[in-house]
Amino acid sequence: MAQQDWWRSAVIYQVYVRSFADGDGDGTGDLAGVRARLPYLAELGVDALWFNPWYLSPMKDGGYDVADYRAIDPSFGTLAEAEKLIAEARELGIRTIVDIVPNHVSDQHPWFQAALKAGPGSPERELFHFRRGRGLHGELPPNDWPSQFVGSTQPVWTRLPDGDWYLHLFTPEQPDLNWAHPAVRQEHEDILRFWFERGVAGVRIDSAALLAKDPDLPDLATAPHPHPFVDRDELHDIYRSWRAVADEYGGVFVGEVWLPDTERFARYLRPDELHTAFNFSFLSCPWDAERLRTSIRTTLAEHAPVGAPATWVLCNHDITRTVTRYGRTDTGFDFAAKAFGTPSDLALGTRRARAAALLSLALPGAVYVYQGEELGLPEAEIPRERIEDPMHFRSGGADPGRDGCRVPLPWTADAPHAGFGGEPWLPQPDGWAAYAADRQAADPASMLALYRQAIRLRPVFGHGPLTWLPAPEDVLAFTRADGVRCVVNLGTASVELPDHAELLLASGPLDDGGRLPEDTAVWLRS
Structure with missing residues (x-):
């Protein structure tokens, strides 16, 4: 396969920096930790690394609330370190994919801070979705849109003391941008160029189907088709512009696109738009032969007309870890069904996860491996007082959140904190050291050994x-x-x-x- 088409069959490893490896001993994963573990990733055999957001952020939503796209958060390191990491990985034959979050920014972003100071009706507020409220005194939100955190009981509008409300499909600390404004589009094209010029090979696009909104912001209950903020046709012009930027640098895109309509999904993968998109059908599918067969057939069929490769994902930083999920009575995944105390047979789940690894790595297309999948890590149940994920709090405490799949990795069985570094920002469960990479590297029957062998042999297909x-x-x-x-x-x-x-x-x-x-x-x- 031509070098420029590497992404069509790549094995891409997802790095959640905060939980990968702690290089300076402060309990938070960082770029120094990743750089130190590049030989491990090279031995695993992956083609690229996808990094969750590493930008300057107040971390109200795990870094998906970005204050500055051109700066690395100090807890992770510096821009110079990021540039070294990109270069050092490339020397080992590993490309870098960064995460862009275009739907919203942090409320600490300079644009939003300027909008707050400028007041109602100002040009600064046109970069976001500010509106007057409904009701006799504007005391009611401008519309009835639901939060994008499943199970959330919280509104998507926050009222300011000056009477304006602003839209945030996620947390109040993540105001939505107005993608009808040319400055928003220009800024993101400039951000793409900034990172392509620093050597990244690709960009993962967060919440890729949510950017465009109906300018009238109608109620969801009464809005005519199409949906007022999901999968609007205006998005495709945005991504055509992005594709032109990527083509200048030979860069690639992968979109986070959750859509049940296969024909609508495939539109994002036309030759002049995104290169690939995540396959959530396969990820959420139960451990059932007919259901998996249908998911694979449907996925390949929906990609075929546009000539795009499929992607295969078993879990990620938002999804219950595969070993735990496959050991439950309900082996599928649904955000709305998450609950504390759901039992799991980890021996059964591990056996199935091992089989699923060989299944996914044998399929045509690209495969994403979330950090710790190659170690067979289970989902951790985080003590309620240590949970940080806003999904938990916005559900009124019913949803355990996503922290259970974000627990810092175990590297060295006999070292403090299983070799992660300092005392981890999320607690590692008892027995976590049993999954340590050094112990598995010495065991030819381990999950790590299986992944290494499978990735090495995969080209035979x-x-x-x-x-x-x-x-x-x-x-x-x-x-x-x-x-x-x-x-x-x-x-x-x-x-x-x-x-x-x-x-x-x-x-x-x-x-x-x-x-x-x-x-x-x-x-x-x-």
Whole structure:
């Protein structure tokens, strides 16, 4: 495959900097920690790193409240360190993808601070969505829009002492930008150039379908089609402009696009818009053969007309970790269903997560691995008094939030704090050291060893399309390159393997009769 098309089949590792590795011992992950662990990432075999926002931020929403896109938050390091990291990773053959959050900024961003000072009706407030309220004295919010935090009981409008209300689809500390304003568009194109010129290879676009709003801001209950703030047609002109910038530098985009309409989803992937978008159907799919088969078929079909590669994701910084999710009675994922104390069989979940790793890495397209997935980390239940995620608080305390998948990584089993660094900003559960990378690196049967082997062997599948093979109802079987197959048994009984010349890799041992046990995957060469 041509070098410029690396992103079509890349393995991309997601780095949540705050929880990856602490280089200065203050308990917060930082760029120094990432730089020190680049050899580990190179040995894992990944093609690129996607960094969650590392910009200057008050951290009211894990860095997704950005105060300055051209500065690194001091808790992570400096811009010079970021530039070194990008260069050092590239020397190891690893590209860098940064996260841009275009829907909103921090309330500490200079633009919003200027808007607060300028007052009602000012040009500064035109960069955001300021409105007078409804009701006799303007005491009611301008419309009925819901928060984008699922389960939130909080409004999306905040009233200022001067009587104006401002829109924030997320927290009050994240005011939404007005993308109908040319200065907003120009600023973001300049931000893209800023980071492309520092050597980044791509950009992940947060909440990519939310930027454009109906200028009338109508009530959701009475708004005519289309939706007043989700997947509006105006977005495509924005992304065409962005694509022109990316093409100047050979950069690529991946969009966070949650849409049930496959035809609408595919529009974002037209040749002059985004290169790729996250596949949330596969991520949230239960551990069920028919459901997964349908998700894979649908995903490939919706990408085919626009020639875009699919992406395969098992979890990320917002989603319950795979080992825990697959060990539950309900193995799917739904934000609205999250609850404290949900039981999980971690042995079962781990077996399934190992099989899912081989499944996802055998599929055509790009694969994203969230930090700690390669260690088989489970979801941690954070004590209520230590939770920081605003999703928890905006649900009135019902939602456990997302901190459970953001616990700092264990690196060294015998070191304090499992080798992360200083006392972590989120508590590591008892027994966390058992998952440490150094311990797993010495164990050929570990999750880390499986990921390293799978990523190294993955090129045997080539770049061709997927062809389904005859198989029992509870078994997924397909081939891509001539003679190389992936077989996954999601049933409750062992099944015979198809004829083959070589067993390339297995997620777990075969049974005593050489059959494929339940919740196990293999790669075969015929």
